[in-house]
Amino acid sequence: MKMKKFIAVLSVVSMMAVAAAGCGSSSDTSSAGDAAASDDSASSSEWDAASAITVVSREEGSGTRGAFTELFGVVDDDDNDITTLDAQVTNNTSVMMTTVSENEYAIGYISLGSLDESLVKAVSIDGAEATAENIENGSYTVSRPFNVAVKNDLDNPVATDFMAFIMSTEGQAVVSEEGYIPVSEVEAYAGEAPEGSCVVGGSSSISPLMEKLIEAYAEVNPNASIELQTTDSTTGMTSAIEGSYDIGMASRELNDEEAAELTGTVIATDGIAVIVNQNNPTDDLTVDQVKSIYIGDVTTWDAI
Amino acid sequence: MKSKAWTEKFMQGVFFVAACASVLAVALICIFLFANGIPAMREIGFIKFITGEIWRPGSDQFGILPMIVGSLYVTAGAVIFGVPIGILTSVFMAMYCPKQIYKPLKAATELLAGIPSVIYGFFGLVVVVPIIRQFGTALYKAGIVDNPGNGNSILTASLILGMMILPTIIGTTESAMRAVPSHYYEGSLALGATKERSIFRVIIPAAKSGVIAGIVLGIGRAIGETMAVIMIVGNQARLTSSILQGIRTLTGNIVIEMGYATGLHREALIATGVVLFVFILIINFSVALLKRGADHE
Amino acid sequence: MSNKTTIGDKLRTYLKHPGSFIVMLLVMLAAIITFAVLIFLIAYILINGLPHITPSLFSLEYTSENASVVPALVNTIIMTLLSLLIAVPFGIFSAIFLVEYAKRGNRFVEVIRLTTETLSGIPSIVYGLFGMLFFVNALDWGFSLLAGAFTMAIMILPLIMRTTEEALKAVPDSYREGSFGLGAGKLRTVFRIVLPSAIPGVLAGVILAIGRIVGETAALMYTSGTVAQIPDSIMGSGRTLALHMYNLSSEGLYMDQAYATAVILLVLVVGINALSSVIARKLTKA
Numbered sequence: 001m002k003m004k005k006f007i008a009v010l011s012v013v014s015m016m017a018v019a020a021a022g023c024g025s026s027s028d029t030s031s032a033g034d035a036a037a038s039d040d041s042a043s044s045s046e047w048d049a050a051s052a053i054t055v056v057s058r059e060e061g062s063g064t065r066g067a068f069t070e071l072f073g074v075v076d077d078d079d080n081d082i083t084t085l086d087a088q089v090t091n092n093t094s095v096m097m098t099t100v101s102e103n104e105y106a107i108g109y110i111s112l113g114s115l116d117e118s119l120v121k122a123v124s125i126d127g128a129e130a131t132a133e134n135i136e137n138g139s140y141t142v143s144r145p146f147n148v149a150v151k152n153d154l155d156n157p158v159a160t161d162f163m164a165f166i167m168s169t170e171g172q173a174v175v176s177e178e179g180y181i182p183v184s185e186v187e188a189y190a191g192e193a194p195e196g197s198c199v200v201g202g203s204s205s206i207s208p209l210m211e212k213l214i215e216a217y218a219e220v221n222p223n224a225s226i227e228l229q230t231t232d233s234t235t236g237m238t239s240a241i242e243g244s245y246d247i248g249m250a251s252r253e254l255n256d257e258e259a260a261e262l263t264g265t266v267i268a269t270d271g272i273a274v275i276v277n278q279n280n281p282t283d284d285l286t287v288d289q290v291k292s293i294y295i296g297d298v299t300t301w302d303a304i
Numbered sequence: 305m306k307s308k309a310w311t312e313k314f315m316q317g318v319f320f321v322a323a324c325a326s327v328l329a330v331a332l333i334c335i336f337l338f339a340n341g342i343p344a345m346r347e348i349g350f351i352k353f354i355t356g357e358i359w360r361p362g363s364d365q366f367g368i369l370p371m372i373v374g375s376l377y378v379t380a381g382a383v384i385f386g387v388p389i390g391i392l393t394s395v396f397m398a399m400y401c402p403k404q405i406y407k408p409l410k411a412a413t414e415l416l417a418g419i420p421s422v423i424y425g426f427f428g429l430v431v432v433v434p435i436i437r438q439f440g441t442a443l444y445k446a447g448i449v450d451n452p453g454n455g456n457s458i459l460t461a462s463l464i465l466g467m468m469i470l471p472t473i474i475g476t477t478e479s480a481m482r483a484v485p486s487h488y489y490e491g492s493l494a495l496g497a498t499k500e501r502s503i504f505r506v507i508i509p510a511a512k513s514g515v516i517a518g519i520v521l522g523i524g525r526a527i528g529e530t531m532a533v534i535m536i537v538g539n540q541a542r543l544t545s546s547i548l549q550g551i552r553t554l555t556g557n558i559v560i561e562m563g564y565a566t567g568l569h570r571e572a573l574i575a576t577g578v579v580l581f582v583f584i585l586i587i588n589f590s591v592a593l594l595k596r597g598a599d600h601e
Numbered sequence: 602m603s604n605k606t607t608i609g610d611k612l613r614t615y616l617k618h619p620g621s622f623i624v625m626l627l628v629m630l631a632a633i634i635t636f637a638v639l640i641f642l643i644a645y646i647l648i649n650g651l652p653h654i655t656p657s658l659f660s661l662e663y664t665s666e667n668a669s670v671v672p673a674l675v676n677t678i679i680m681t682l683l684s685l686l687i688a689v690p691f692g693i694f695s696a697i698f699l700v701e702y703a704k705r706g707n708r709f710v711e712v713i714r715l716t717t718e719t720l721s722g723i724p725s726i727v728y729g730l731f732g733m734l735f736f737v738n739a740l741d742w743g744f745s746l747l748a749g750a751f752t753m754a755i756m757i758l759p760l761i762m763r764t765t766e767e768a769l770k771a772v773p774d775s776y777r778e779g780s781f782g783l784g785a786g787k788l789r790t791v792f793r794i795v796l797p798s799a800i801p802g803v804l805a806g807v808i809l810a811i812g813r814i815v816g817e818t819a820a821l822m823y824t825s826g827t828v829a830q831i832p833d834s835i836m837g838s839g840r841t842l843a844l845h846m847y848n849l850s851s852e853g854l855y856m857d858q859a860y861a862t863a864v865i866l867l868v869l870v871v872g873i874n875a876l877s878s879v880i881a882r883k884l885t886k887a
Contacts, residue, residue, distance in 0.1 A: 316702055327712060415639065555724060
């Protein structure tokens with residue numbers, strides 16, 4: 001008897017779920033259905049431009065997404081993010097890349113430093129290729145700063161010296177080696193290599209670069225030990241204010257509260273690459289095209 | 305003698321205190337989650353939070369109905385795939401399995417439980433998602449569905465979660481079936497019933513409380529699973545009517561956005577955790593009630 | 602039974618009862634699906650991971666070049682030991698209280714049962730949130746192995762409690778009566794007679810708990826932090842193997858190493874499972 005009761009409860013619950021979803025389905029913009037697939041003969045392995053675009057986005061609040069929506073204008077008049085709700089969301093660069101490399105009709109965006117061209121294809125934006133040079137000369141405009149921030153009254157000699165190292169010729173050489181855009185006008189490192197330790201933490205976008213910087217620094221100053229915490233931009237900034245990190249990292253601009261307590265420094269610029277599947281014949285998109293895809297105005301590749 | 309009596313008393317006190325640890329832990333978890341989650345719910349408005357269909361933290365819209373529905377969807381899906389296969393496999397393990405291969409197979413099911421969920425996630429992303437995408441496209445071309453989906457879908461998550469709850473269900477169901485006295489089975493055979501009839505009409509009904517416990521544990525695991533689900537379910541925070549479309553779960557909402565959230569957004573995510581916690585409490589209490597009912601029968 | 606009936610007999614019975622035959626086929630099909638899935642999963646991990654297991658993966662120091670697993674492995678061991686150190690005494694003592702001291706039908710016992718079951722049902726992400734709010738923020742331990750270990754300890758407490766309780770209950774009452782009869786006190790009886798005979802059950806619980814700690818990601822992400830080095834003290838942050846794998850995979854730069862780490866993790870899990878069955882066999886024989 002109990003079993004039957006249980007099954008009954010279970011089915012009621014699932015029916016409720018279905019009903020609830022039914023109510024909400026009016027908000028479901030499944031407009032891909034009416035963009036009829038006229039080309040029935042095309043086999044699934046061939047490129048079919050009438051197919052719906054799979055839009056992949058990063059999670060709300062991430063530095064990459066913030067920079068992307070701002071730069072492509074995927075925002076309304078009040079600067080609110082209006083990425084289509086039908087966009088897939090991931091908090092993970094490799095899931096983004098894997099999804100785009102597996103799905104012929106997908107589009108996504110990632111940090112230029114993480115781009116693996118053997119998996120996916122980066123498209124040109126307004127005719128400019130996504131390369132470090134183009135970002136430096138200003139023709140590729142989709143980029144964001146990598147910020148590190150320290151307390152206004154920082155008194156950790158190792159942290160100070162490490163900051164000096166990052167902003168030196170040696171430090172910036174590491175930056176460009178890793179595929180990011182270095183800060184111009186820096187001088188050679190002339191630190192005193194103090195002893196001690198410091199904690200660096202924050203944005204997961206910056207941490208691969210920071211890891212390399214710490215390793216390079218260890219060679220010039222073997223006396224210091226630097227601990228790297230990979231969390232996120234906001235934790236990086238709050239922890240720097242609280243003092244649990246000596247240096248915080250943020251892949252976005254500092255907000256006003258943070259800027260009041262912290263001194264921010266741009267240590268590099270990172271491009272954001274818009275990526276598509278390698279079978280996708282599209283090589284070039286305009287800012288407006290990317291925008292209309294992410295807003296949800298355009299849902300198939302042939303409608304661009 | 306006196307000191308001995310004192311030690312006895314003292315140790316009894318120690319045991320008692322230790323026993324309070326779990327009560328204390330639950331109390332702490334409740335207090336800290338609710339204290340951090342309730343203010344956000346109040347600020348957003350409880351009804352608006354639970355029944356709101358739009359989740360746009362950037363513009364201060366916090367509705368988690370899509371996530372609640374999403375969690376129910378994938379959990380129901382996991383039950384649909386996982387429970388029949390799990391129960392039938394435990395029937396195999398308990399009644400059919402040849403002795404020589406039992407041990408390796410048993411070890412294998414335990415191994416299935418030990419694989420970290422991140423691996424399930426990548427497996428799903430690389431192997432299952434493309435299959436579901438092709439399946440969806442085929443249905444679309446045949447005119448059965450009006451949206452092919454892209455593979456990251458409720459269906460995919462249900463399949464992977466169904467795999468993940470298999471060991472839980474197999475473990476509890478098998479031991480429950482083994483606990484049924486063998487004369488039940490033999491009696492049924494002696495009355496002329498076939499082996500299958502005896503199993504499904506005699507043994508499983510006798511083991512039903514264990515079977516139900518296994519299913520409920522499986523539901524708990526499915527609803528709480530995080531790392532694997534966020535890789536394959538698409539995480540769109542909106543309602544959908546098609547299982548070929550993606551959706552976001554409660555757990556996914558927390559993990560995906562926790563990293564960058566501040567202020568009310570962060571509190572709303574903790575409040576999402578509170579909702580999840582309440583779901584688990586409801587499930588646990590209904591199990592306790594079911595058990596009590598079974599004891600009184 | 603099976604050796605008395607021939608295959609022909611079986612077939613004849615099934616011909617008479619086609620329903621039974623279909624059910625039998627379904628059972629076989631389900632078993633095949635389960636094990637096919639498992640084999641597929643393991644093959645997938647091995648194919649992607651084995652080629653990338655290199656000596657540099659086992660360097661003592663983690664650098665961004667070698668993505669070494671050694672610090673993560675050491676952290677996993679520290680994390681496991683710490684969590685067990687906290688959870689095992691509590692788990693065993695409370696089981697002793699429940700079985701040996703509490704009166705039957707006591708209200709308080711029911712409360713403990715209910716809370717234990719609640720604990721075992723809480724998803725790890727909720728533990729992660731709680732650990733972050735309580736140990737990391739409220740107690741101000743920061744991201745640390747200690748915060749992670751306490752979170753894990755609460756998580757595995759119900760597991761250890763339940764298995765110990767079962768094991769204690771399985772000790773025949775005659776043991777206790779014999780011990781009392783010889784003049785031993787209650788405490789002496791519990792520690793000298795009851796607990797030793799319950800050791801295999803306790804160990805089984807501990808090993809299950811180790812498996813849970815080793816595979817955990819979501820709860821540790823928010824409590825023990827993600828530093829890829831071995832910390833100087835337990836107040837420092839460090840990531841365990843599962844978390845290491847998650848981090849390697851999440852930026853997309855180290856996928857090969859992530860799969861290789863998965864293989865190592867898998868070997869660890871198999872090792873723990875094998876160890877548990879060996880211990881169980883030894884103890885039940887002795």
